[in-house]
Amino acid sequence: MINEVVEHAVPTKPRWPKIREFVWARTKMCVYLLVVLTLLTLFARTHWVLDLLANLRVQQVLLGLFLLAICGLFHEWKWMAVAAVCLAIHASAFFPLASAGGKPTGEGQITVAVSNVLSSNQNVDAFLADVRQDDPDVFVILELTSRQATEIDLQTRQAYPHSIVRPDDWGNFGIGLYSKHPFDASEVFQLNEKIDSIEARLTVDGHRYRIIGTHPLPPVRAAGFASRNAHLQQLAHRLGHRKNHLENLPTIVVGDLNVTPWSPCFSYIANSFVALRRAAVGFDITPTWYVVPVFPLGLMLDHALISDDLVCTAKRIGGATGSDHRSVTVTVAPRAFD
Incomplete structure (x- = not known):
């Protein structure tokens, strides 16, 4: 069994x-x-x-x-x-990030670009092609070295015969402003640090503009944080002090400001006293600086700010050119007031 x-x-x-x-x-x-x-x-x-x-x-x-x-x-x-x-x-x-709207007048349009090219970046052809893609009237280069400045001059002197160049071979704060149009006036100035910023006044289609390129220290540790804030506050005071001046022109401020629009510290420069706001078309949170070029690993640190008498009609964030930053290009025009 x-x-x-x-x-x-x-x-x-x-x-x-x-x-x-x-x-x-x-x-x-x-x-x-x-x-x-x-x-x-x-x-x-x-x-x-x-x-x-x-x-x-x-x-x-x-x-x-x-x-x-x-x-x-x-x-x-x-x-x-x-x-x-x-x-x-x-x-x-994020509420203030939407475009303020308004209608442009249809004349006196100006295109301005800014690019932090990274001082160690040898790929001048790439970052110049990127920054000139929209054929800007003015472009500003940050972290500019003498070698880069020489190459830029060779490639752009015919199209951009007017320039103010302050290269820096020992740090990361060289700057250059290049223009198709002659300057009515220009000034290289420093704020709280021995870092050059550039102001240029020029005329496009009969409309006068003030263009400012600037680059504060990054807010790393307490000293950098205080320095960046002081830079933004002093620049705001410089602009606010001239609000009632005869030279109170439509203003465009471009630069790597080392702050995002959603930090409270952004209001040190973009506020009602200075009458500056971020140039944007619609809602935009596209990063301009990356640890790794993937959206969650980037920050919006590079900006174009415009005065209330201007309207942004176009904006483009550039591509990779060998720098950890991306260029910012805006087209603005005088606001039409009814």
Whole structure:
């Protein structure tokens, strides 16, 4: 007689509860982290680390949207509400980024480009092709070295015969301003640091403009943070002091300002006292500086700011040219007032 052995399958516990528990525990930790980061950004004017967190606001929003989706998937409504509140706090910093609108007059249009080319960048042909793609009336080069300046002069002297060039071979703060149009007046000036900025006044189609190129120190550690803020504040004071002057011209400020529009410190230069705002067409958060050229790993540090009597009609962020920055090109025109 043969004994038959019957094996009974031992029921196994489903894995989903364990996976859910594992994922949810880490999601809660991330929500706590988001709350802390969001609250710290409210004090960004007080410390360079908190300013860095404010400059990383886009990344915090991406984290918040991801957590919102996970909370919704798990039906954790209270936690979802916490993430939503954090997103609402961050959203308020993006409201001023939309274009201010207004109609251009249709005459006196000017195109200005700015590019932080990186002082060690030897690919002059690439960054010149990029910055000249839109055939700007004026372009500003930052981190300009003597070698780069010589090559730029050789390639652009016929199309851009008017220039103010201050190269720097020992640091990263050389600057050059190149124009198709003759200067009515020009000035090289320094603010809180021994870093040259350039102001040029010129006429395009019968309309006079003031163009300023500038580049403050990066806000690394307390000293850099204080220096960058002082640079922006002193530049704002310089412009505000001239508001009621005879030379109160439509103004375009371009440069690597080492601050994003969603940091509270951006208002040191873009505010109602100076009557400057970011040149934009619609809503725009495209990075101009990258750690790695992927959207979440970039920041918008390079800007064109325009006075209230101007309207931005076009804007382009350039491509990779051997620098960690991307160029910014804007076309602006006088605002039509009814």
